[in-house]
Amino acid sequence: MRYHRQTLLPQIGQAGQDRLSAARVLLIGCGALGSTIADQLVRAGVGFLRLADRDVVEETNLQRQTLFDEADAREQVPKAIAAEKRLRAVNSSVKVNPRVVDVHAGNIEELAGCIEGNAVQLIIDGTDNAQTRYLINDVAVKHAIPWIYGACVGVEGRVMVLRPPDGPCLRCIFPQPPAPGELATCDTSGVLGPAAVVVGALQAAQAIRRLSHSHDKNIEQLTWLDVWSGRFRSNSITFAKREDCIACGRRIFEFLDAGDRGALTSLCGRNAVQVRPQTAVRIDLKSLATKLSACGSTQQTPHLVRCHLPPPQDLNLTIFPDGRMIVQNTEDLDRARSVYARWVGT
Template structure:
């Protein structure tokens, strides 16, 4: 990570507290709600347990959606259309072709434009609901930024795909007394549980320790059905609406779904009296120093490189002109040469596609950087 390139002007979209462009602006055209009676949420208001009063609470609420993949897109789609007043969508990745099977907010144009998932989700959802506030955070969550990212939110929605991220979320939500609706899905099965700090068991009661790398199946290694994530995300969003209107009954249950065998079961999750997080308030994942390491997620043939490249995407795009296929947007630049692709985000993160070997990835990065004129 030795490249030093001068910076060009920033994109016109103003930066958010995490450095990525913020997308809360109102579109300039007249929206449907300005020209027609405001009946947007009428079916939801007719539903007696919510009613007009419940809808007002939903419209006044804020939610953070952490991870905008299969779960996160279904969650964001549901909560935006349900009228949650402010949605902060947080994701580190960009849209790829193999996401489209289940990540409902994205399309082939997002793939071509290498759109970050959070920004693409906001772009699509703004067309569905222009009266709520939508914020995109294109960044990797860590112990250094998670408290800021969920600050001010009434509920946190887990759209992540790994235990480490959930344990961090669990700590952050306990520390800030914020409810969190967790879920995990692989193949045709999924589980979901809702943490209400002080009232329910927490995620660490379910998963006391971090499993060894590569020992738990993921969507990349064991596959995933669209219906699995759609069903469990719907259950998560229903729990969120109940939380937001004050109709959630805290429980010590984990809900388990198997969409292939058509099973929905409840299992008791006892609160662990020795749980470091919810019993002793020791937030080991939140208080740990952020650790960066090269990671090669199984089944993706790509490497996320540790460290930050001090190079502006706009400058790189200019310098790479003619070297291969270059895509530039407000958040990243990508260069594809043959079977290899390098993606450099505005915050300096780098992903190399076409290998799962970190050493080879660094070599590819250096080779492609050397093509810069």
């Protein structure tokens, strides 16, 4: 009975609901778009939802990231963990798999289930950066997994359903990612909460459509919207597929094959740098916290260690069990690297 109002829909019915309940989905990014997407898919009764997100909840997220509350921000809970707790309370029959990770070329195929031979049926983009979208596109094309692009900045948003190998891929439409810093981001230009909710809702609707209808064809479209003026536009992209496309035409996966190079990432607009180990490591949070407590005020939670290094350094460090560190209060990559080498190792 739980899904009665949904199975009543002629577009879904009981057969569609059954397909939805068996579906496996990877959602990359659990911020503003991801909150709405995850909430809607879990309420709709998707079978399995893997949530991958690298960040912790901060106070400035609460204006638009609807899965989180003040306690999450106060305790700086990783978003994937806070989301899973909330989603489990919403619908305990959905298997939600939280992963506190930075998604990169070295782990995205594993996250998509391609390594274990149990690939997800859909990947949904809830990220806020172009590099990850091109990486998602490579995996989607390589393994023939449909994916749903979503982007939102200011009062505008874009949603696109991509269905390789039949339809066009991201690189058929936008062959190259924008240069770093070229595009406006939420961190530098702001974002209206309802704009993100509308984009996330459109992505969730297309996901439910895709997952409940195994034979749905010709659903590739690019939707552009401006929630401030109320303008909305959708164009079919079914015929945008290009035979000479580097990804889906020539099957060269530049972003995936680049390997795990991005060990240092400046988190644009946030005055912070992320440092990620080149190889897989497992950090003992307890002994790290003991070591760090000699140098500054340190807290340990089940998911991370935080430390404030007092002036003259004046840095806030957050370290996760996978060896990833976020160094706040600097945009200097070399400085972040040396702090990382000193406290976590190279």
